[in-house]
Amino acid sequence: MSDPPRFRSVLGQTGNKLGSKPPGMKLEKKKKKTNESKDEKTKKPDTPASPTTTLKQCSSILRRNSASMTASYSSDASSSCESLPLSVASSSSCKRPVRRSGSVSSASGTLRRKQVDEKEDKVAAGGGGAASNGDCFVDGRKRCAWITPKSDPSYVAFHDEEWGVPVQDDKKLFELLCLSGALSELPWTDILSRRQLLREVFMDFDPVAVSELNEKKLTSAVSLLSEVKIRSILDNSRHVRKIIAEHGSFKKYMWNFVNNKPTQSQFRYGRQVPVKTSKAEFISKDLVRRGFRSVSPTVVYSFMQAAGLTNDHLIGCFRYQNCCCVDAETATTKAKKKNGE
Numbered sequence: 001m002s003d004p005p006r007f008r009s010v011l012g013q014t015g016n017k018l019g020s021k022p023p024g025m026k027l028e029k030k031k032k033k034t035n036e037s038k039d040e041k042t043k044k045p046d047t048p049a050s051p052t053t054t055l056k057q058c059s060s061i062l063r064r065n066s067a068s069m070t071a072s073y074s075s076d077a078s079s080s081c082e083s084l085p086l087s088v089a090s091s092s093s094c095k096r097p098v099r100r101s102g103s104v105s106s107a108s109g110t111l112r113r114k115q116v117d118e119k120e121d122k123v124a125a126g127g128g129g130a131a132s133n134g135d136c137f138v139d140g141r142k143r144c145a146w147i148t149p150k151s152d153p154s155y156v157a158f159h160d161e162e163w164g165v166p167v168q169d170d171k172k173l174f175e176l177l178c179l180s181g182a183l184s185e186l187p188w189t190d191i192l193s194r195r196q197l198l199r200e201v202f203m204d205f206d207p208v209a210v211s212e213l214n215e216k217k218l219t220s221a222v223s224l225l226s227e228v229k230i231r232s233i234l235d236n237s238r239h240v241r242k243i244i245a246e247h248g249s250f251k252k253y254m255w256n257f258v259n260n261k262p263t264q265s266q267f268r269y270g271r272q273v274p275v276k277t278s279k280a281e282f283i284s285k286d287l288v289r290r291g292f293r294s295v296s297p298t299v300v301y302s303f304m305q306a307a308g309l310t311n312d313h314l315i316g317c318f319r320y321q322n323c324c325c326v327d328a329e330t331a332t333t334k335a336k337k338k339n340g341e
Helices: 023-042 051-083 088-095 106-125 153-161 170-184 188-193 195-201 207-211 215-223 227-247 250-258 278-289 297-307 318-340
Strands: none
Touching: 153 188, 170 188, 170 195, 170 207, 170 227, 170 250, 170 297, 188 195, 195 215, 207 227, 215 227, 227 250, 250 278, 278 297
């Protein structure tokens, strides 16, 4: 009979360790642990940097980088501003420099803006814009910003003597309407240089006489104006003749749009002067309805400026008050005529 099987105890004396394992395994693990402990003892552990020291190092590096970036940035900005001409455009571009990689300190930005503002104030106080405001004329009188000492003498004379003065004559009104219509092709200087020849060709701009002209008689005017403008002058003269028959005069028709009183604008700068207004658009529509040509709102407003229906001289120009006085004298003469009648 065979012997009963022998069972080995699973739990040892400690109660939770394996009762029997190959002794070799335990020895190898112990050796490994002892070796690792020896290596840790021999090696000196790296002491981790404290958070305060790390922050100090990062902040010092950032300060050095920002200082170098600020120095290079300010030098580039100053060199670019100095190379540009001293004008509003250049100063505004220097006020808003392009940002590069990195940060620019707010103190340096405000300092730069203050320097630019001081330069602009010095230029304004020192008369840097004298040429644009007409301060450099020999007579010492200020004119509108678009009139400079380098302007053509005929253009300056037109500004000083005619532009903005209320016109009450039918021939003169028709002439200014025709000249304003030519502005789409020629500047005022060229138109004024040909003005006398145009007067000879178009019978001193008498609308009745011009309406009776034939196109063959206007061959000499081809060298002065384009064919389109010549035909528009002929057609407009016929329509002016109809307006005279309807309203009694071309003057009454035009001045009724502004209630027989010029519009007194009060512009300080040339950029404020418009190229057209709602009133000019209204007049243009009525003229087009009547068959007029080359009478866009821009052309009509140029005519209103030249004929004195609106006083667009800048308030700093010496002609502004003169045109206002002409308007006042016209009103007084009209009142005297009414009282006399």
